[in-house]
Amino acid sequence: MSRKEGQIALAISAYNKGQFTSLKAACTRYDAPYSTTYDRVKGAIPQRDFRPRNQKLTDLEESALIQWMLSMEARGLPVRKDSIRQMADLLLEKRTEVGRIIVGKCWVDNFIKRHDSLRTKYTRKYDYKRAKCEDPTIIRDWFRLVHNIVEKYGILAECEGWNP
Template sequence: MTQLEEESLRNWIISMGKRGLPPRPSDVQSMANILIAERGESTSPRPVGKNWFADYLKRYPILKTDYIRKYNYKRAKCEDPKLIREWFEKVMEIKAQYGILDEDTYNFDETSFTIGAIATTKVVTTTDCLGKPKHLQSDTRE
């Protein structure tokens, strides 16, 4: 890979990690192969080798592998003050629309389990990531 391709790949890894979706090593290798294939060469490009990923991490000490800590998607969304405010406004609208009194409003809890969530997955993240990297879970629950 060229220096520009490797730097683009590094930026993609960092960007995905900041969004709560750090890529797995296999995802990084797949993206590297996509970048190589997009060069537009007349001959079919060779994919990266089996040791390429380990060598790539050595060239970019800002990157490391770690195991993810699952982070519930709904919980991540709840940290946004704008979304919290909008939710409360929506609740107030519904209460006004249907004439629901404050004394008729109460709290309840619901338990569930996530479908298709795996316990641990190795991902690529930055060395300045404190603790375990967060991974947003899908909203598929039962």
């Protein structure tokens, strides 16, 4: 919290406790700007807590969306912008009950710009050797990926094969 924010908080607290008869007196005592303190008493949101209009999702929803995207990428399934938009629309639909709210046309691009952990990645080229599975390093990498996912999510091997 900055010095100015602390002064405003002290002035509001003292005024609400009845230590001062007027807000102006509390602001003068704590050297807080009167107009900002008055706005806060009337319910204004501090600028650091203000969420712009283009951020339709809450912080929790955005972090869940990021985790989903990174988990899909770890599984070898890169997420396209359409999929991100659909997931964001689904999160909004579950949270809101009034009508259908969707994210805007440029929302995904702005979302990616806001989060440093996200960036565009290209998938591997699908070549003939990979299609024929003749390259042992590719096969080994695939089974390493499957093993990591089994370990990460605690999948139990109840049977010998894929079919129970």
